[in-house]
Amino acid sequence: MKKTAKQLMTVSVVAAITFSSLDSVNVYASPSSRKVTSVLPQAGFSYALGDNQVSLSNLQKSINEDGAESGASKGASKGASNKGTSNKEASSAVSKSAAELSSTDAVTDMAPSANDITANILHDIEEATGVVIGEREKQREAEAAEEEERIKGLVIAKCSSSESWVNVRDSASEEGEIVGYLPDSCVGTLVGEEDGWYQIKSKDVEGYVKAEFCVTGDEAVEHAKEAGTRMATVTGETVYLREGPSLDDKVLNNSRKGEDFVVVEELGDWVRISSEDGDLYISRDYVKIETKFNEAETKAQREAREAKEKAEQEANRKAASKGTSNKTESKGDKQYKSAASYTSQSSSIGSAVAQYACQFVGNPYVYGGTSLTNGADCSGFVMSVYANFGVSLPHSSSADRSVGAAVDGLANAQPGDIVCYSGHVAIYIGNGQIVHASTAKTGIKISNANYRSVLAVRRIL
Numbered sequence: 510m511k512k513t514a515k516q517l518m519t520v521s522v523v524a525a526i527t528f529s530s531l532d533s534v535n536v537y538a539s540p541s542s543r544k545v546t547s548v549l550p551q552a553g554f555s556y557a558l559g560d561n562q563v564s565l566s567n568l569q570k571s572i573n574e575d576g577a578e579s580g581a582s583k584g585a586s587k588g589a590s591n592k593g594t595s596n597k598e599a600s601s602a603v604s605k606s607a608a609e610l611s612s613t614d615a616v617t618d619m620a621p622s623a624n625d626i627t628a629n630i631l632h633d634i635e636e637a638t639g640v641v642i643g644e645r646e647k648q649r650e651a652e653a654a655e656e657e658e659r660i661k662g663l664v665i666a667k668c669s670s671s672e673s674w675v676n677v678r679d680s681a682s683e684e685g686e687i688v689g690y691l692p693d694s695c696v697g698t699l700v701g702e703e704d705g706w707y708q709i710k711s712k713d714v715e716g717y718v719k720a721e722f723c724v725t726g727d728e729a730v731e732h733a734k735e736a737g738t739r740m741a742t743v744t745g746e747t748v749y750l751r752e753g754p755s756l757d758d759k760v761l762n763n764s765r766k767g768e769d770f771v772v773v774e775e776l777g778d779w780v781r782i783s784s785e786d787g788d789l790y791i792s793r794d795y796v797k798i799e800t801k802f803n804e805a806e807t808k809a810q811r812e813a814r815e816a817k818e819k820a821e822q823e824a825n826r827k828a829a830s831k832g833t834s835n836k837t838e839s840k841g842d843k844q845y846k847s848a849a850s851y852t853s854q855s856s857s858i859g860s861a862v863a864q865y866a867c868q869f870v871g872n873p874y875v876y877g878g879t880s881l882t883n884g885a886d887c888s889g890f891v892m893s894v895y896a897n898f899g900v901s902l903p904h905s906s907s908a909d910r911s912v913g914a915a916v917d918g919l920a921n922a923q924p925g926d927i928v929c930y931s932g933h934v935a936i937y938i939g940n941g942q943i944v945h946a947s948t949a950k951t952g953i954k955i956s957n958a959n960y961r962s963v964l965a966v967r968r969i970l
Contacts, residue, residue, distance in 0.1 A: 645778075649793075656799060660733050664707045664723045665802070667732060668693040673917060675723060677716040677805055681706035689714035689807045691723075694736035696802040699725050711805035737800035738964070739772040740931075741780050745795035754779035754790045762786050762876075771931035771962055772798060783931040783961055785887055785906065786948050818914035825900045825913070825970050829858055832899020840882040845869070848897035858898070858970045859925025863938040866894045872953045874946045879904065887933050890946035890953060894936060900969060906934040909967065916966035919958055928958055929965040937966070 666675045674692040678685030681703040689711075691697060697711030697718070706717040707725065724732050743764045751758040754776050762784065764770070770782035770791070779790050780798065806814070833852055838845040845868050851861035875884025879893050888906045895902050902912055910929045916922055919941075926937040935945030935958070943958045 645794075652798075657730055660730050660737075660800065661726050662699055663696045663729050663733075663802070664691075664699050664709045664718065664725045665696050665729050665732050665736050666691045666693050666718070666722060667724050667736075668722055672722070675718045677709070677711075677714050677718055679716050681708070681717045685717065687808060688716045689805050690811055691718055691805040692803065694802070695804055696736070697805055709805075713807050713810065714805040733800055733802075737802045738962070739798065740769045740801045741772050741782055741791065741796040741798050742769045743767060743791075743795060744797055748791060748795045750782070750784060750786070750789040750791055752789060754781070758790065761789055764791070769931075771964070783933075785932040815914075821912075822914055822968065822970060826858065828899040828901075829970060830899075834897040834899075836897070838882055840872070845882070857924070859923050859968075860939075861925070862894060862898055862970070863924035863936060863944070865897065866890075866936050866944045867938060867955070869894075869953050870944060870955060874949050874952045876949070885946050885953075887935065887946045891927055891934050891936055895969060898970075902969070906930075906932055909934045910965045911967075913967040913969040916968050919963050919966055922958070922966050923968070925968075925970055927967050927969060928963055929967065930961045930963060933961070 668675060672693070674690045674695075676687045677689040677691055677697075679688050680686075691709070691711060691714070695711070697707075697709030697714070699707055700710055700715075701708040702720070703717070705720050707720050707723055708717050709715070743766055746766050748764050749760045750762040750764055752761050753759075764784075770784055772780055773783050773788050774781040775793075775798065776790075778793050780793050780796060781788055781790055829852075833849045835847045835849045837847045846865070848861070848865050851865045852858060869881045869890075872882055873884040874886060875889075876886050877889070878884040878886055879889035881890065881893050885893055888902075888904050888909060891909065892902045892904050903909060906929065909927055913927070916926055919928070922928065922937045924937060924939040928935045928937050928943055933945070935943035935956075937958060938944050938955070941958050942955055944953065944955050946953050947956065
């Protein structure tokens with residue numbers, strides 16, 4: 510058996526990985542008491558492979574040198590597999606991993622750092638050698654069990670169709686004073702129970718809610734699938750978003766630490782998320798996944814919020830009445846009407862916004878762009894449309910979730926409202942549809958408003 514084949518067989522059959530610290534990883538490929546270590550200091554990890562030591566780069570070199578001979582041993586490799594991983598398969602996989610290690614864009618799923626490279630190389634080694642660490646799976650199982658216990662300790666409002674919130678009172682009685690509101694699907698931590706009432710603490714609100722309008726325990730776990738939003742929060746500094754669940758799949762975008770996305774599907778080492786560019790995939794190693802809920806607000810907080818929203822809407826209406834643009838735009842032979850021309854034709858300012866926005870359908874999507882004719886991204890499109898009506902909005906889909914006034918769901922949306930998704934925002938145009946700068950592939954287009962999970966609907970005017 511050639512040197513490379515021996516090395517591969519040794520790694521694939523008896524490798525076991527132990528973690529010595531957060532900054533180093535040792536890979537032991539022999540029970541021998543004699544420990545020999547090949548170190549890659551820039552990555553912060555080492556491979557200890559006993560007497561038959563080999564670093565990943567040396568292994569790649571050996572594989573290249575023995576390339577011609579490996580073809581001749583094809584049949585023998587097939588017969589030498591141990592529970593599924595043959596010499597040829599291991600050789601191919603390790604070859605690919607080593608090649609990726611030396612490339613500039615395949616080493617990690619993040620902007621390279623020592624810890625990130627370590628994690629990705631471990632992942633490559635597992636795939637190449639058949640090593641099963643098991644720690645990752647155990648950790649995820651523990652996290653899932655911990656979250657289930659957390660949800661069991663919550664009280665989730667489950668209102669009737671005629672109500673949109675549950676009153677929080679200062680005592681376990683209908684006679685108790687209302688101290689706050691727990692909107693439908695919002696949560697509080699269960700403190701105690703008393704005569705058909707749950708005592709809860711939710712953000713700044715402490716009090717009692719009637720048990721018949723809420724669920725807790727196992728019922729809360731089941732209802733959480735509807736009431737909560739499964740979110741993935743990025744924990745790495747710069748993490749790639751790919752078009753498929755593999756390091757071989759094309760990188761379409763990246764995300765930064767602290768950004769969160771709605772989880773569409775959890776696929777072992779990968780998570781399918783809802784993003785501005787549609788459904789993309791992110792490595793499970795660089796996100797924290799949990800079910801998030803909204804919480805209660807005090808009576809004073811609700812009154813202050815409603816007053817602020819009303820004042821903001823009124824200010825936007827005044828700005829629109831004075832600042833709606835008469836400017837027309839053109840692109841090639843196509844002429845676009847001004848925002849002001851729609852206000853004279855429309856029964857409401859919101860409808861004018863929607864109609865004005867629709868005339869730009871077909872124009873390109875450009876990441877970071879704000880041009881209605883030459884290209885805009887989703888929030889840039891919304892921002893620029895409203896700018897033509899004298900209203901200033903942020904160039905951020907997440908910030909758009911808090912502008913204007915809250916609308917109670919898509920069913921109550923009116924033309925001109927903005928519809929907020931995970932990493933995306935659009936303008937509602939009526940009849941269950943939106944106009945939005947969708948993706949680089951599709952540009953500005955009209956879609957069904959419920960094509961993705963809606964996080965918020967906001968009324969600007």
